[in-house]
Amino acid sequence: QVQLVESGGGLVQAGASLRLSCAATGRTFSNYAMGWFRQAPGKEREFVVGISWSSGYTYYGDSVKGRFTISRDNAKNTVYLQMDSLKPEDTAVYYCVLDIRIYMDWRQWRYWGQGTQVTVSS
Numbered sequence: 001q002v003q004l005v006e007s008g009g010g011l012v013q014a015g016a017s018l019r020l021s022c023a024a025t026g027r028t029f030s031n032y033a034m035g036w037f038r039q040a041p042g043k044e045r046e047f048v049v050g051i052s053w054s055s056g057y058t059y060y061g062d063s064v065k066g067r068f069t070i071s072r073d074n075a076k077n078t079v080y081l082q083m084d085s086l087k088p089e090d091t092a093v094y095y096c097v098l099d100i101r102i103y104m105d106w107r108q109w110r111y112w113g114q115g116t117q118v119t120v121s122s
Contacts, residue, residue: 002026002111004096008081009116014088016120020081022096022113030054033102034079035109036070038092038118048094050102051079059102063089086120094118 035050096113
């Protein structure tokens with residue numbers, strides 16, 4: 001049993017930064033991955049980034065490479081998403097995810113957070 005609690009979303013202007021956080025509680029795992037998906041109204045759910053917890057291996061979606069950075073805090077079982085140079089097209093609900101490995105397909109991830117809204121104005 002795992003629960004994911006997200007925070008850090010908000011309304012910002014284009015070019016600004018936000019830092020999202022996601023804390024995993026409940027059952028602990030020796031090997032697992034966490035990551036982020038996002039979904040804007042009327043658009044397909046999109047892979048943002050994933051990180052393998054033990055190794056630190058990361059994989060970013062093309063649309064956020066060079067602007068977003070994922071990191072982890074081992075002691076807190078928390079993952080962060082630093083979002084810089086935000087664009088209006090980044091506006092979406094951002095979902096934290098957790099599973100045994102990184103998956104590109106959102107349907108493969110078992111645990112999901114409630115989502116946090118990120119809105120970027122022009």
